[in-house]
Each structure stands twice: as C-alpha cells, then as structure tokens.
Amino acid sequence: MKINFHKLTKKYGTPLYVYNANKIEDKYKLMKKSFSYIKNFKINYACKANTNISILKFLKKLGSGLDTVSIQEVEIGLKAGFKPKEIIYTPNGVSLEEIKKAIKAGVLINLDNLSLLEQIGNEKTNYPIGIRITPHIMGGGNKKISVGHIDSKFGISYYQLPHIKKIIKNTGLKIEGIHMHTGSDIIDMGVFFQIAERLLNVANLFKTLKYIDFGSGFKVPYKQSDSKTDLDLLAFFLKKKLSIFFEKNSSKKIKLFFEPGKFLMSESGFFLVKVNVIKQTTSTVFACVDSGFNHFxxxxxxxxYHQIDNISNPLGKLRFYTVVGYICESDTFCVNRPINEIREGDILCFRNAGAYCFSMSSHYNSRYKPAEVLLYKKKDFLIRKRENMQDLLNNMFEIEFN
Incomplete structure (x- = not known):
C-alpha cells in the first residue's frame, strides 16, 4: 500500500503519527502462521506499545488478546471490547489496591514479587494468579530494555521458587500461569531458546497451570541491513520443546501466550514532521523540525536508530544533517546523517514509529500532543485529534491571589 504522506499532512497538519492497518494485520498473520502448529496458541498484544483505542479494537477484530501493565490499560482494553479473560495484567511495583481492582475486573493476573503474592494469598479471595519469573538471562537490544537479568526489578527470581512454593502451601493460593519476559529487540536467537527451556522447566513444577506466557522481545528491522527474529526457526525449536513438555503433561489443556508489541506495531507507524529552519554552524548543518523528544x-x-526520509525531495542530492527538535534541551534525532537535501518547509518521515513513540509522548515545554491517523481499506481515519490550549488547561485549577 503506497501512502500519500503529503496529502495526509495537508489534511491533518504536522507533527503527525500515521499507522498502516494493513501492516499490522500482515504482522499478526505472519506470527499466527509461524506458530500454527501449537494448539491453544494465543497472541496478546502488548498495548503499552500503543494504547489508542481504535488500534486495540482493530487487533481485537483480528483475534488478539491484550497484554496490559497498568489498571488504566485494563480499563481501556475493556472499553475497546475485550472480555476480562482476554486481558492479561502483568504490573510491576504496584499497590495491593491496584491488584484488587484487577481482581474485581476479572482479568488474568501475573504477579512479580513475593510480597504481593503473599498478601493476595492471605486475602483468601480464591482468585487464581499467574507468576512472573525472572530467568536471570540478559536479553534485549540494550541495557534499558533488558528486564530478565539478575539485577532486574521485574519478576521473582528463578532461584526463589522454594519461597513461592512455601507461600502457596501457607496460603492455599492457586497458581494458574507462569510468565517470563527478558527484554525487547532481542538479537541473539539463543536467548529465546534459553527462556523456553527455563520457562518449561518451571512450568513442570506446577500442577494447576492453565497458561504459559512466553512474553515477547522479537527483533524488528530498523534499516535494510538490520537483523530480525526468525519466527519459523523459533517455532521449529519450540515445537520440539513443547512436544516433550506435553508428553509429560498430556492431561492438561494449557494455553500458550506470546505478547508482541513492537513486532506488531513498529513497522506500521510513521511520524511526519515539518522542517522549520536549516541552521548552519561552524561544523554542523542542523535541520530543525516542529517536534522533539516530547513527541518522539x-x-x-x-x-x-530510526530511518529519516525527506519525502518532499526524495531525489535530492545526499547531504549530511543533524536533525533536531524545538525543545529547550538537547533533542537530537540523528547526527551527521546522509539525507536527501533538506529545505525549510520540507516534510521528513521517521520510520518504525508505531510502537513506544506516541505512547511515550509528553507535554514538556507545554507543547501539544500530535494527531494520530489510521489507514484502513484505502481510507484515512483520524483516531486522535491534535491537542489545543484547552487540552493543556483542562485539569488545572486557577487560584485568585489577592
């Protein structure tokens, strides 16, 4: 599907997020096909990547469940039409009160610390709980997105399984799921193999399981030379491991979950900005755009790394630019990168902008958040309006000082 970005920016302005529903669907179907041999296999979209309710509804239409990390994401999921048992809630460091709200909502719950596990057990709610295990495996594109290592704040240590068993014995808590997730953009395929091995070993220790949650972390390409996770190879490996597991647990009907976020959304998204000014210094040519780290x-x-294309001058001579924003601190998108000649007023397109981009935006410098558009069946739909001053002031209270 060829996208007319200029038409969209004329209609909706800049900065602007654009998502291609066809690409989301292609990625969803690719994953379903790769793991089609697995019975009771379920994709739960990790909605922290992008929580726009229209995107959630589209993924529900495809058959996806929902992975959430906050009670607010649970509530958005319910408003999007997901049934409670189609939503899995895996928070980190939240209060007992928030866990109780999730119980009241009726969603699947994964707890990731011993204290909350014991508190919920002592509440005697008889509500079944899943457990997030830290496998002590370093996996992720960089340290900030690696969450399964020994010093991670996420999950209960693999070596604290005896503590879990003791809490279950003392409280009568029923464990219905085991979950692991080691990070995002995992480059080394061997990490997935280690996770699967450890996860299934843990699963063998629990007799009441209804699901095993493999998390996600699939690598997506950000440029042509980039690697990506080979889903078919991963599926081939898992098929062998799962056949051994189900031979030992033939009487159990256990669901298998994956929680892709970036894999489904990243390549579907584009971020469009306008060049305000070209600034030449003694050593650098800056292309200053109408956005910043408040949006991206x-x-x-x-x-x-995000590929940046000058869609206003795609055949222009390659020149080297440092693309920066309009924020009062350093908000550098790229440094000294070859881009087709940029002129003031040109539109630049950032690729791989579907995941963890708008969802991490802010009002820093009192800038408005941008609009979002979804492309579906050759039509464009506004799925979030551009903010205005009233949106910034809505939750503020003015005090009159005499």
Missing amino acids: IRPMFYDS
Whole structure:
C-alpha cells in the first residue's frame, strides 16, 4: 500500500503519527502462521506499545488478546471490547489496591514479587494468579530494555521458587500461569531458546497451570541491513520443546501466550514532521523540525536508530544533517546523517514509529500532543485529534491571589 504522506499532512497538519492497518494485520498473520502448529496458541498484544483505542479494537477484530501493565490499560482494553479473560495484567511495583481492582475486573493476573503474592494469598479471595519469573538471562537490544537479568526489578527470581512454593502451601493460593519476559529487540536467537527451556522447566513444577506466557522481545528491522527474529526457526525449536513438555503433561489443556508489541506495531507507524529552519554552524548543518523528544523520545532515551526520509525531495542530492527538535534541551534525532537535501518547509518521515513513540509522548515545554491517523481499506481515519490550549488547561485549577 503506497501512502500519500503529503496529502495526509495537508489534511491533518504536522507533527503527525500515521499507522498502516494493513501492516499490522500482515504482522499478526505472519506470527499466527509461524506458530500454527501449537494448539491453544494465543497472541496478546502488548498495548503499552500503543494504547489508542481504535488500534486495540482493530487487533481485537483480528483475534488478539491484550497484554496490559497498568489498571488504566485494563480499563481501556475493556472499553475497546475485550472480555476480562482476554486481558492479561502483568504490573510491576504496584499497590495491593491496584491488584484488587484487577481482581474485581476479572482479568488474568501475573504477579512479580513475593510480597504481593503473599498478601493476595492471605486475602483468601480464591482468585487464581499467574507468576512472573525472572530467568536471570540478559536479553534485549540494550541495557534499558533488558528486564530478565539478575539485577532486574521485574519478576521473582528463578532461584526463589522454594519461597513461592512455601507461600502457596501457607496460603492455599492457586497458581494458574507462569510468565517470563527478558527484554525487547532481542538479537541473539539463543536467548529465546534459553527462556523456553527455563520457562518449561518451571512450568513442570506446577500442577494447576492453565497458561504459559512466553512474553515477547522479537527483533524488528530498523534499516535494510538490520537483523530480525526468525519466527519459523523459533517455532521449529519450540515445537520440539513443547512436544516433550506435553508428553509429560498430556492431561492438561494449557494455553500458550506470546505478547508482541513492537513486532506488531513498529513497522506500521510513521511520524511526519515539518522542517522549520536549516541552521548552519561552524561544523554542523542542523535541520530543525516542529517536534522533539516530547513527541518522539526513543532516539534520545534508547539511542535508537530510526530511518529519516525527506519525502518532499526524495531525489535530492545526499547531504549530511543533524536533525533536531524545538525543545529547550538537547533533542537530537540523528547526527551527521546522509539525507536527501533538506529545505525549510520540507516534510521528513521517521520510520518504525508505531510502537513506544506516541505512547511515550509528553507535554514538556507545554507543547501539544500530535494527531494520530489510521489507514484502513484505502481510507484515512483520524483516531486522535491534535491537542489545543484547552487540552493543556483542562485539569488545572486557577487560584485568585489577592
């Protein structure tokens, strides 16, 4: 599907997020096909990647469940039409009160610390709980997105299984699920193999399981030379491991979950900005755009690479630019990168902008959040309006000082 970005920016302005529903569907179907041999296999979209309710509804239409990390994401999921048991809630460091709200909502719950596990057990709610295990495996594109290592704040240590068993014995808590997730953008395929091995070993220790949750972390390409997770190879490996597991647990009907977020959304998204000014210094040519890390923080926060195309001058001579934003602190999108000649007023397109981009945006410098558009069946739909001053002031209270 060829996208007319200029038409969209004329209609909706800039900065602008654009998502291609066809690409989301293609990625969803690719994953379903790769793991089609697994009975009771379920994709739960990790909605922290992008929580727009229209995107949630589209993924529900495809057959996806929902992976959430906050009670607010649970509530958005319910409003999007997901049934409670289609939503899995895996928070970190939240209060007992929030866990109780999730119980009241009736969703699947994964707890990731011993204290909450014991507190819920002592509440005697008889509500079945899943457990997030930390496998002590370093996996992820960088340290900030690696969450399964020994010093991670996430999950209950693999070596604390005896403590879990003791809490279950003392409280009568019923464990219905086991979950692991080691990070995002995992490059080494061997990490997935280690996770699967450890996860299934843990699963063998529990007799009341209804699901095993493999998390996600699939690598997506950010440029042509980039690697990506070979889903078919992963599926081939898992098929062998799962056949051994189900031979030992033939009487159990256990569901198998994956929780892709970036895999489903990243390549579907584009971020469009306008060049305000070209600034030449003694050593650098800056292309200053009408956005910043208030809208698109990944390059600054994760040092992530995003391809930037000048869609206004795609055949222009390659020149070297440092693309920066309009924020009062350093908000550099790229440094000294070859891009087709950029002129003031040109539209630049950032690729891989579907996941962890708008969802991490802010009001820093009192800037408005941008609009979002979804492309579906050759039509464009506004799925979030551009903010205005009233949106910034809505939750503020003015005090009159005499």
